[in-house]
Amino acid sequence: MKSFIADYVYPVYADPIKNGIVTVDDDGKIVSVSDSQGVDLQQTKPERLSGVIVPGFVNTHCHTELSHLKDKIAPGGGLISFIQDVQNFRNIDKQAVIDAAQKADEEMRENGIVAVGDISNSNFTIDIKNKSNLYYHTFIEIFGFLPERAEELFEKAVALAEEFKPLSSSVTPHAPYSVSKELFKLIKRYSDSGTNLISIHNQECEDENKFYRYKLGGFIDMYKHFGINIDYFRPQARNSIQSVIPLLTNRQKILMVHNTCTNLKDIYFIKRFDRKINWCFCPNANLYIEKRLPKVELFINQGLNITLGTDSLASNGQLCILSEMRTLQQNIPSLSFDTLLQWGTINGARFLDIDNTKGTIEAGKTPGLNLITGLDGGKITPETKVRRLV
Template sequence: MKSFKADYVYPVCADPIKNGIVTVDDNGTIISVTDDKTPPASNTPIEQVNGIIVPGFINTHCHTELSHMKGMIAAGGGLISFIKDILSSRSAEAADMLAAAEAADQQMYNNGIVAVGDISNTGITAPIKAKSKLYYHTFIEILGFLPESADSLFEKALETAEEFKPQPTSITAHAPYSVSKELFKLIKKHCDTGTNLLSIHNQECEDENKFYRYKLGGFIDLYKHMGVDIGYFRPQARNSLQSIIPLLTNRQKILLVHNTCTNLKDIYFIKRFDRKINWCFCPNANIYIEKRLPKIELFVNQGFNITLGTDSLASNSKLCILSEMKTLQQNFPSLSIDTLLEWGTINGARFLGIDSDKGTIEAGKTPGLNLLTGLDGVKLTPDTSVKKLV
């Protein structure tokens, strides 16, 4: 066993402990969480560290199979341009993709991430995840806006999911603008027969809402660029999120990712439906792609579970949840470190269904321990860094 004493320990499930002491065994299982007035029962030497100890981070949205694309797409070009670049540049030699994905996995581990909700379109990352020190839930993502392709695309997704077994997987839709109503219905039917978490890209740009409201904007040009005839599609006279909510299951947890252009009317709209909605923010990717951030204040105190993600190295310089928290702190100073830590730890664990083991520092759990230094009191600063302790 070993013990760490810090200026503060943030269990997340309880108030911060000043001069807190965390004792763990060789497997990283928490033995006790105390303060210096109640030292651990064992005679384990106590290592003094300066800073605050927090649980391991949960990254609920990543694309490790795009890691080879780091630096390949110019920042700030907008989502439509980003999608075109992804489609034209994502192919690479398998060895290069595997090497980049393996490096990304190690980077997340080094940055104190212990679990990942990862988007995959192929089975190429399965062997990396099988031997990783991180917990992965893989979302097999389907894209297909033509109704006639729905059945074949869904069958292909089921085949891809087989490549990841026995790892946790689920079948999910990519985004409202890229999945037909017929395909949404197949996914819903699948969700209604067993456990199948959903993770859907949502309202990353204004063009997505324009497409659904009026059948106008950049997605019309994108489909022309792809040579796809979407003549069948009729505008819905309401935002994309409001249009697809009725197509989603009420039996599974649903993660809506990015939410850059989600407004208060959208939030109130989904409250009228019996859906298990969770939100995921990836602020650094939002800035990289669209040069803007979601209206975070709209989501706070609305009763929803909020999580954090990094998106891929195609749209981010690093895979680090602390970096996402720092960006939010800088742009939304009213967010407390307590709130940001909840978003980056226990809330992600709850969504992934691993909160009995991850997300909080409690006896019997193996959440991982991170040391944060370079704070201004208990506020994150540009100099705040993370070191993995366990």
Template sequence: MKIFRADYVFPINAEPIKNGAVVTADDGKIISVAEDIPPDYAHITIEEFSGILCPGFINAHCHVELSHLKDKITDGEGLVTFIQNVQLHRNATQPEIEAAALAADEAMYKNGIVAVGDISNSNVTVALKAKSKLYYHTFVEAFGFLPQRAEEVFEKSLKLVSEFNPQPCSVTPHAPYSVSKDLFKLIKRYADNNRNLMSMHNQECEDENKFFRYKLGRFNDLYAHFGMDISFFKPQARNSLQSVLPLLSSKRDILLVHNTCTNLKDIYFLKRFDHKIHWCFCPNANIYIEGTLPKIDLFIDQGFNITLGTDSLASNYKLCILSEMATLQKHFPTLSLARLLEWGTLNGAKFLGVDNNMGSLEPGKTPGINLITGLNDLTLTSETKVRRLV
């Protein structure tokens, strides 16, 4: 057994414990979390640290298979150009893609991440995930804005899901602007009748809303770039999220990712429906792509579960949840460390359905233990670092 003590322990499911101690078994299972060490364990050497202890992080949104695109896409050019560049550069040899994905997996482990909600468009990460120390739930993305391709795209997605089985895996729509109503309906029917967790990119830029409201903006250029005839699409007179929400399953949990341009009307619109919505913020990717951040204050205390993700190395410099927290606290200084840690641990575990074993320091769980150092009065700084202890 091991005993770790630090200035503070953040169990997440309970209030922080000053000078707290965590007792673990050799396999990392939590035995005790308290201020005082149980008498039965008094003979065990205590490892003492300056900093705080918290559970392992949950990366609710990532694209491991795009890791080979690190440093290949210029930042700050906007979502439409970013999509074009991803398509331009994403083709590489399988060994190159696999090597980059493996390095990303190992980096996430080192950065204290224990579970990942990962987007896949191919089978290139199947073997990696089977051997990884991390827990993965793979979201197979369905792409297809042309209605006539809905059946073909959906069947292709189901085939890819079968290649990931028995790993946790589900079919999910990519984004409002890349999925036709016909394809949305096929995914909804499937989700209604199968255990099928979903994760959808949502409102990453103003052009997305502009396209759905008026059929104006740069998405018209994007479809033209890919040679697509979108004459069938009619303006919806409402934002993208409001347009597609009725097409999503109300029986399954849905993660809405990015939400860069989601507004209060969108949030209130959601509340009129009985959907199981979770939010995911990837602030470093938002800055990398669009140079802006979601209006985080709008989402707080609205009754929704909030999680954090890293997006991919095509849109981020590293896959580190602590770095995402630091960016949020820098731009929204009223966000407390306790709240950010909850978003980066327990809330992500709840969405992925692994909170029975991860997300909080509770006896019986094996959530991993992270040491966070370099804080200033429980505030993240440029010197803040994470070290995985368990």
């Protein structure tokens, strides 16, 4: 067994423990967590640390398959340009994709991430995930805005999900603007019949809402660029999220990712529906692509399950949940470290259905342990760093 004593231990499910001590066994399972008063330190011989101990981070949105695109796409070009660039760079040597994804897996582990909700469009990462120390849930992502291709694309996605077994996986729509109503219905029927977590990119730019409201904006040119005829599509006179919510299952948890242009009316609209909606913010990617952040303040104190993600190295300089927390705190000073920590740990674990083992420091769990240093009065600073302990 190994013990650590730090200035504070943040169990997350309970108040921080001053001069807390955590003991783990050789498998990383928490044996005990308490304050150090009354503990025989001569017997336990804990490693003394300056900083705070927190659970391992949960990254609910990543694309390890796109790790080979790091530094390939110029920042600030907007979502539509970003999508086109990703497609242009996507088809390169398979081994290069795998090698970059392997490095991404190692980077996340070193940055204290213990679990990942990862988007996949191929089987390239299966071997990496089988061998990884991280927990992965793979979202098999479906693109297809042409109604006539819905059945074909859905069947391919289900077949790919089978390849990932026994790893945890599910079939999911990419985004409102890239999935036809027919394909949404197939995914809903599939989700209603068994366990199938959903993760959908949501309102990453204003043009997404323009397209759904008026059939105007940059997506029209994007479809032309890809040679897709969208004459059949009729504007819905409401934002994209309001248009697709009725097409989503009410039997599975759903993660809305990015939410850069989600407004209060959208949030209230969703609350009227019987849907298990969770929310994921990837602030560094939002700044990289659109040079703006979501209106995070609108989501606070609404009783919503909020999680954090890194997106991909195509849209981020690093895969680090602490970095996402730092960006949010720098831009929204009122956010507390405790709140951000909940978003980056237990909330993600709850969404991924792994909160029985991850997300909090409790006896019997294997959440991983991180040491956070460089906090200033409970605030994340440019000097704040994470070091994986377990």
